[in-house]
């Protein structure tokens with residue numbers, strides 16, 4: 002049987018009685034001609050017990066809000082109309098401020114006295130759950146300290162489908178479980194401080210070019226079949242919802258030909274019904290493309306509020322949402338649910354209790370400035386209070402960057418260096434930005450050490466410890482050549498060690514750097530600034546070369562990796578403000594490297610499937626068909642039997658580890674193919690869902706507005722209300738209905754049926770430090786699902802990982818790796834549920850230090866053995 006049977010084919014060959022019920026999610030046309038089936042009405046929030054208090058409080062308030070007040074909560078006040086990336090209207094009568102939504106996933110963007118943490122890809126490379134959580138707490142504390150209500154992260158979409166994709170570095174790696182754990186720990190950490198997390202971008206935002214519509218093109222359509230969606234791209238979102246994330250950001254692009262912001266199947270069906278999401282759904286910025294359509298499809302908040310042309314204060318919502326409720330087009334129930342969801346999140350995080358108001362402005366560095374910079378004429382006031390929110394977060398930032406450093410090769414144990422080694426350092430990537438710290442907006446340049454990619458996923462560096470500075474602190478004799486052209490004058494002695502710094506950058510589409518419009522279009526997967534030549538030149542002169550790489554993702558090393566002098570190679574990922582010290586901690590042996598690459602490094606780009614290349618098209622809409630299905634990154638390399646240069650999860654240490662005493666125990670027996678039936682949905686808040694009086698949307702008397710500010714009011718609400726009783730009808734989308742759908746069987750709680758997270762098996766293994774230096778090991782658990790499931794499935798899938806504490810030589814630790822029912826299930830497109838094999842029969846489990854470095858094998862029902 003071929004690896005990938007098109008789902009269209011599978012369904013077409015099924016008996017009609019079985020195939021027909023699946024059309025709610027996927028049908029024959031899914032791959033031939035992608036469609037996103039209708040799913041209405043929007044499920045109301047509030048049926049999950051853990052949210053009961055918050056929903057009760059929200060209900061008490063919403064019951065007393067006017068139409069305009071409710072709308073005010075749903076709509077941003079307009080681009081550049083406040084201190085944050087976006088803010089909602091407020092409800093002063095109930096003490097509800099404008100809710101501030103602001104970037105980024107790695108720190109508070111465009112402000113001062115913050116911490117610039119390492120981004121997601123670096124966090125993923127640590128494979129350290131505690132650090133993921135600790136960084137989340139620190140992010141939340143900084144957001145709270147600055148008065149940011151909703152910090153726009155973590156990012157788990159893109160997922161790294163396209164190695165050249167511009168924003169892969171904002172997420173945790175090219176694997177759904179690594180992304181899911183990274184997201185869940187970050188969310189739990191952030192929200193423990195009262196800040197609201199926003200997991201993004203749902204879904205299929207895998208390349209930057211053409212993500213948005215322009216006058217001549219429409220944002221691309223990511224055409225994803227149902228199984229691939231569930232088993233790969235949706236997985237981390239499900240983990241985020243299970244971690245009780247407060248908000249979800251919708252992507253710019255279409256999924257299966259329906260824009261994410263009004264895709265009823267995606268929001269109503271999958272996110273709110275199947276995953277049981279209780280928070281609110283917000284657009285990406287200016288991703289709002291339709292008023293009524295998005296409201297019906299389950300969108301709850303429009304950011305930054307503007308309509309198609311963000312210049313004149315028009316909006317798809319704001320007054321238009323008031324109008325469409327008054328004239329009966331959008332059910333009042335839907336608006337009540339939007340407002341209730343938003344306030345429930347606000348109450349759940351305790352933001353009604355002394356949560357600070359924004360004390361910064363992302364628009365200016367000055368103390369005073371316009372309060373509404375987007376208005377031509379704006380009152381001036383104090384906008385920056387320069388509040389220092391850093392605490393001791395530099396320690397966390399350094400620990401993450403250090404524990405991510407990944408040693409790819411270390412011939413003859415050249416590393417760690419000795420403090421008295423004779424060092425010559427090359428490359429601008431070792432030094433500062435010659436034009437100054439933060440000299441280009443949103444890091445839209447690649448000068449000096451690469452600490453993060455560019456775009457909205459950034460923050461300013463409050464300071465930067467460069468590798469040059471950190472090395473100079475340790476080695477008084479080190480010589481620095483902060484240039485990317487190898488200096489001809491350099492003398493090399495036999496004992497000299499050259500350290501060459503190179504990098505590869507990418508970012509968000511609104512900035513193009515050196516011909517790379519976000520995606521690595523012109524650089525490809527090669528080092529920037531002729532980095533390969535620099536390494537080769539150093540290798541011609543020196544007999545010992547160490548290469549340090551700062552990179553957003555996979556990078557091709559082939560021009561020099563096998564040269565004899567290139568003894569050691571480190572990937573330091575994107576280290577944030579602590580670039581220098583986190584590296585010297587490793588280079589000079591204060592810590593052993595313990596990072597592992599969260600993606601595969603190939604020999605050449607053609608090793609990837611052709612379907613994951615960047616797509617460009619001058620007119621119309623790109624159809625981006627996910628024909629490779631689940632076979633992304635290592636899954637593809639294994640299936641095609643392509644040897645990678647370095648496999649997913651690879652990372653050496655200065656010491657070595659032995660694995661012993663593996664055992665597997667059954668915790669919750671898998672005694673059914675599908676999970677036990679879900680619980681029924683609980684009650685949701687009820688309101689009188691009659692159309693409110695027109696007067697509730699009228700301008701308040703003597704109201705003086707700010708030009709371009711988006712208000713919820715209408716000039717003549719009575720005439721809009723009159724339409725409700727007229728014969729005028731709205732052309733509702735096909736399949737529109739106000740009758741709630743039966744609860745999906747795969748749902749039942751946040752994330753899905755809670756039985757999916759029952760621990761089915763628990764693997765224990767002893768990891769011993771068998772070398773001569775202290776170090777930390779990462780045990781990675783991969784599953785191989787049995788053919789009896791009847792589906793073509795990747796031969797290895799990461800399902801769990803654990804990292805030891807620092808083990809002294811000879812010391813050991815017993816690691817426990819739990820595997821859930823979901824971990825050993827596939828998504829059954831016919832039944833629309835997760836399917837496993839009873840007893841887990843035939844499931845194989847491997848534990849190792851990369852996807853190819855297996856140390857332990859266990860067969861369910863059989864023995865575990867050391868490999």
Ligand code: NOJ
Nearest residue numbers: 086104153201285286457
């Ligand atoms: C667009 C980006 O895609 C998103 O990630 C970001 O949060 C918003 N802009 C706000 O800056």
